[in-house]
Amino acid sequence: MGLYRAILYRLMLAVITLWLLSVIVFAGCQILPGDVGRAILGPFADARAVAALNHQLGVDRPLLAQYWSWITGMLRGDMGMSYTYRAPVGPFIGHALVASLKLAGIAFILVVPLGILGGVVAALKVNTWIDRTIVIAGLSATVVPEFVSGIVFIMVFSIWLRVFPLTATPPHNAGALTQIYFLLMPSVPLFMILFGYIARMARAGMIEALTSDYTRTAVLKGLSYRQVIWRHVLRNALLPTITVIATQCGYLIGGLVVVETLFNYHGIGSLIFASAKAKDFPMLAAGILVIGVVYVGANLIADLLYSALNPRISFGGRE
Numbered sequence: 001m002g003l004y005r006a007i008l009y010r011l012m013l014a015v016i017t018l019w020l021l022s023v024i025v026f027a028g029c030q031i032l033p034g035d036v037g038r039a040i041l042g043p044f045a046d047a048r049a050v051a052a053l054n055h056q057l058g059v060d061r062p063l064l065a066q067y068w069s070w071i072t073g074m075l076r077g078d079m080g081m082s083y084t085y086r087a088p089v090g091p092f093i094g095h096a097l098v099a100s101l102k103l104a105g106i107a108f109i110l111v112v113p114l115g116i117l118g119g120v121v122a123a124l125k126v127n128t129w130i131d132r133t134i135v136i137a138g139l140s141a142t143v144v145p146e147f148v149s150g151i152v153f154i155m156v157f158s159i160w161l162r163v164f165p166l167t168a169t170p171p172h173n174a175g176a177l178t179q180i181y182f183l184l185m186p187s188v189p190l191f192m193i194l195f196g197y198i199a200r201m202a203r204a205g206m207i208e209a210l211t212s213d214y215t216r217t218a219v220l221k222g223l224s225y226r227q228v229i230w231r232h233v234l235r236n237a238l239l240p241t242i243t244v245i246a247t248q249c250g251y252l253i254g255g256l257v258v259v260e261t262l263f264n265y266h267g268i269g270s271l272i273f274a275s276a277k278a279k280d281f282p283m284l285a286a287g288i289l290v291i292g293v294v295y296v297g298a299n300l301i302a303d304l305l306y307s308a309l310n311p312r313i314s315f316g317g318r319e
Contacts (some may be wrong), residue, residue, distance in 0.1 A: 010303060014296045021292045022074070022285075026067050029281045032171060040083055059281070070282075078121065084275070089286045092271065097253075097290060100260070100267035100306035103168070104252035106180060107187040111194045112245055114156045116238065118195065119202025123237075124229075135203070138196030146189040150262045153185055168265035186263040190256075194248045198269060201244045203236035212236070239306060246302030253294045 020078060036059045038051035054060045058069070073080055078088035122134040157163045170182040210233060218232045256269030264270075268287050275284035 007304065017020060017296055018189050018289070018292055022071055023067075025285050025288045026063075026070065027260055029285055030063060036083055036279050036281070042186060051152035070223075070285065076188050076284070079286040082280055084278045084280045084283065089146075089173075092283060093268065093286050094292055096271040096287070097270040099265065100253055100256050100269060102179065102267065103183050103186060103256065103260070103267060104190075104249075106183050107190040107194070107252055108249065110187060111191045111248075113196060114191075115198030116202045116241065118199040119204075119241075120237075122157050122199065122203045122235070123206030123210065127204075134199060138199045140196075140300035143194035144192060146193060146258045147262055148237045149189040150186070150259060153188060154262075157185060168260070182196055186259050186265060188278035189259055190252060194251070197244055197248060198241060201241045202238060205240050206233065209233045212289055227306050242306050243299075246298045247300040249294075251293050 018145045035050065035054070036057060039044065041050055041053060051060075058066065067195045077090075081087065081094060082089050082092065085092070107130065118134045118138065122131040123244055153164075154166060157164045163186040168182050168186040170179045174182070214236075215228060215232055215315035222230070253268070256267055257273050258269075259265070260267045260270040261273055268290065270288040272284060272291075274280075275287060
């Protein structure tokens with residue numbers, strides 16, 4: 001029963017978090033500068049036409065009525081109609097999310113094993129030049145914004161060396177390898193941001209595990225160095241890294257606005273940016289909420305996985 005109670009408790013927290021996010025998203029969209037009707041019809045449209053369009057779209061209703069209509073529609077799976085495209089929001093969000101998941105997946109496949117490997121190597125070579133090099137490189141990469149590293153990569157690898165294309169959007173009906181080729185360079189700025197976090201957490205966990213009592217006991221039992229590392233150290237050392245990786249998974253989806261815009265990639269980040277400029281509230285709100293669901297879901301899975309893998313923590317939350 002402890003497992004089901006823990007899952008139910010975390011699901012309730014996730015629902016409350018998403019509800020609070022919906023309120024913040026709705027309030028934030030309302031304070032965006034500009035007028036919806038004016039943004040659609042243009043700056044020279046007649047004021048009466050703008051007012052009529054606002055009335056048709058329902059944006060002149062009381063805020064509570066607008067929020068209730070929007071949130072109940074979202075619960076029914078109806079994301080509303082885009083103000084810009086005059087079409088249902090759902091297909092646009094679905095297509096953009098799939099595109100972003102491809103980019104995030106490549107960055108994830110690159111950064112997680114390399115970040116863990118870097119942290120493990122740094123811990124095994126602690127206080128040596130290898131350790132210092134990995135730590136300094138990770139910290140330096142973390143503080144470089146995506147738009148700075150992205151521009152540098154575009155100039156070097158796309159304009160000067162012409163190794164990678166300027167855009168991340170592959171040709172229509174491109175194969176898997178071609179899509180990966182187009183997405184490799186945009187994934188590198190994301191890799192640089194996340195590598196330092198994962199490597200530092202893996203390094204800290206390894207150092208703590210290497211100096212723990214169970215490691216000393218395993219050594220005294222006569223186990224080889226390789227057996228101690230693989231059987232006793234790694235599993236316990238990498239448990240805290242799971243939470244960090246899950247958090248970064250949420251970032252990989254929600255932090256793509258700069259990268260997708262810079263590399264002209266039609267994912268959910270660029271869709272949110274374009275929707276904010278056009279004051280397309282249904283598209284903007286749906287995109288942010290979808291990112292919130294992905295973020296909360298990733299953290300929920302990490303929380304349950306951490307509890308399942310760590311024998312010292314029960315699902316009921318008691319030692």
